Amino acid sequence: MKSTSLLAIVASLAQTLDGLSIPSIQQRGDGLKVVGLEIQKRAATNPIHRDNKLKKRGSVEVELDNEETLYFINGTVGTPPRPVRLHLDTGSSDLWVNTPASSLCSESTQPCRYAGTYNANSSSTYEYIGSYFNISYVDGTGASGDYVSDTVSFAGTKINRLQFGIGYSSSNSQGILGIGYPLNEVQVGRAGLRPYNNLPLQMVEEGLIQSNAYSLWLNDLDANTGNILFGGVDTEKYHPPLLSLPVESEAGVYAEFLITLTKFQLGNNQIGGDLALAVLLDTGSSLTYLPDTMVQEIYNAVGAQYDSDANAAYVPCSLARDRTLLNFTFSSPTISVEMNELVLDLITSSGRRPTFSNGVAACLFGIAPAGTGTNVLGDTFLRSAYVVYDLENNLISLAPTKFNSTATRILEIGTGENSVPGATRVQNPVKATAGLHGPNGASGISGSSGSSTIRGMGSMSALIMAVMAGVLVL
Ligand SMILES: *[C@@H]1O[C@H](CO)[C@@H](O)[C@H](O)[C@H]1NC(C)=O
Ligand SMILES: *[C@@H]1O[C@H](CO)[C@@H](O)[C@H](O)[C@H]1NC(C)=O
Ligand SMILES: *[C@@H]1O[C@H](CO)[C@@H](O)[C@H](O)[C@H]1NC(C)=O
Numbered sequence: 001m002k003s004t005s006l007l008a009i010v011a012s013l014a015q016t017l018d019g020l021s022i023p024s025i026q027q028r029g030d031g032l033k034v035v036g037l038e039i040q041k042r043a044a045t046n047p048i049h050r051d052n053k054l055k056k057r058g059s060v061e062v063e064l065d066n067e068e069t070l071y072f073i074n075g076t077v078g079t080p081p082r083p084v085r086l087h088l089d090t091g092s093s094d095l096w097v098n099t100p101a102s103s104l105c106s107e108s109t110q111p112c113r114y115a116g117t118y119n120a121n122s123s124s125t126y127e128y129i130g131s132y133f134n135i136s137y138v139d140g141t142g143a144s145g146d147y148v149s150d151t152v153s154f155a156g157t158k159i160n161r162l163q164f165g166i167g168y169s170s171s172n173s174q175g176i177l178g179i180g181y182p183l184n185e186v187q188v189g190r191a192g193l194r195p196y197n198n199l200p201l202q203m204v205e206e207g208l209i210q211s212n213a214y215s216l217w218l219n220d221l222d223a224n225t226g227n228i229l230f231g232g233v234d235t236e237k238y239h240p241p242l243l244s245l246p247v248e249s250e251a252g253v254y255a256e257f258l259i260t261l262t263k264f265q266l267g268n269n270q271i272g273g274d275l276a277l278a279v280l281l282d283t284g285s286s287l288t289y290l291p292d293t294m295v296q297e298i299y300n301a302v303g304a305q306y307d308s309d310a311n312a313a314y315v316p317c318s319l320a321r322d323r324t325l326l327n328f329t330f331s332s333p334t335i336s337v338e339m340n341e342l343v344l345d346l347i348t349s350s351g352r353r354p355t356f357s358n359g360v361a362a363c364l365f366g367i368a369p370a371g372t373g374t375n376v377l378g379d380t381f382l383r384s385a386y387v388v389y390d391l392e393n394n395l396i397s398l399a400p401t402k403f404n405s406t407a408t409r410i411l412e413i414g415t416g417e418n419s420v421p422g423a424t425r426v427q428n429p430v431k432a433t434a435g436l437h438g439p440n441g442a443s444g445i446s447g448s449s450g451s452s453t454i455r456g457m458g459s460m461s462a463l464i465m466a467v468m469a470g471v472l473v474l
């Protein structure tokens, strides 16, 4: 769908981002076995470096910025600890970091400086595992090198022996923290080996949390931080009830956070009819991707201008004041997303906003067509939901988020079948009949595996492509 050259542009743009700032805090009161971390959106106004590859191509002469995508977590790796900033991704299952000696990180612009790097040889706790780490993402970026084990910490919580990858060769200036199912690890999908304990499982192994489960609260588009609670639920961050749905298995195994969308309404319009559509919950994706026919109806209803080169659509920024609800129903729970959560700013580093040819300010719309790919509920959806990922029981619990809540009441997720406190199972949930990859496409199991779903850079590539295609004016 996307051309190789576009992917190269996106990859190189990804390397030029800087000015990230990600505080993280720990919430471990009352002796609970819960690890809470603050996650932060990229919230910088620093100009980004001009992209070298773009300059060479001579196609676009702008510096781009997008303040509203990607969620990060601060951590440290090794002994002595080296700080790293990691992109949080429920759509993949491996943690990896860059090494300072890679050809990417040793470029003169020091693209890896902001997110940090790890040098195995200078860590006294480093242990080599194997040279078969190799991951790639749908945005075309990737990394390969060694799997190793070392000490990793987040906000003072130390995991003594965590397996992760080192990107000796990398096209992404930031490491990624994949927290999905172990079966989706590239060690399984690409190297054909048994799964290892990735971060949440190793936290269980080392007694930090009771069960392989965590809750994510991304908060509002206009807020900069949210949080992730490993082993816990914060009952002050959602509007009850918290309802649990089964994860859809693929070819009999659980490898991805797929749940079933049964109804979609935009205001009073039902779009797409009765659905039984598998959709992936993916924090690594900035946008939401739905079947093309549904997206066409949505675009018609909101007056979005689609740009096929970019596979994205633009809307007048005034839609950011629109409070129409887009209701996503999953058998029983409904998550309402206000239109304004779907209107993303596109700002150049000189502070300008692209416009349509009639001078009206243009914003990126938060829903795009999935084409032949997976249907994905990305950050434009996930901000409106409180989501508990229970990998132990293969359940996803959902409730409408409580935006900007400052209150907190953390309960521990225990063990056993009904371990998520306050969650109720949906009776007779609908099983997906569409949107599943089928036996040969199950991620992490077969040939198509090892490819994850980081799409955070999509919006920037979209802007570049729109400018190139003459849809937008800068
Ligand atoms: C997160 O890391 C960045 C970069 O190292 C740093 O500026 C920021 O203060 C860190 N935040 C916290 C809370 O440690
Ligand atoms: C560590 O140093 C040794 C000796 O200088 C070198 O051969 C090896 O490649 C280095 N390993 C890593 C992981 O950097
Ligand atoms: C990583 O896997 C991809 C896809 O299978 C392959 O093209 C590439 O050569 C591999 N990289 C390394 C360093 O093995």
Ligand SMILES: *[C@@H]1O[C@H](CO)[C@@H](O)[C@H](O)[C@H]1NC(C)=O
Pocket: 220, 222, 223, 403, 404
């Ligand atoms: C949440 O807080 C942000 C930043 O203070 C504010 O802009 C936004 O309107 C608030 N959202 C809601 C839903 O109250």
Ligand SMILES: *[C@@H]1O[C@H](CO)[C@@H](O)[C@H](O)[C@H]1NC(C)=O
Pocket: 265, 267, 268, 269, 325, 327, 334, 335, 336
């Ligand atoms: C959408 O969901 C909200 C609850 O979140 C509900 O009040 C509203 O009636 C729903 N809209 C439609 C058209 O059903």
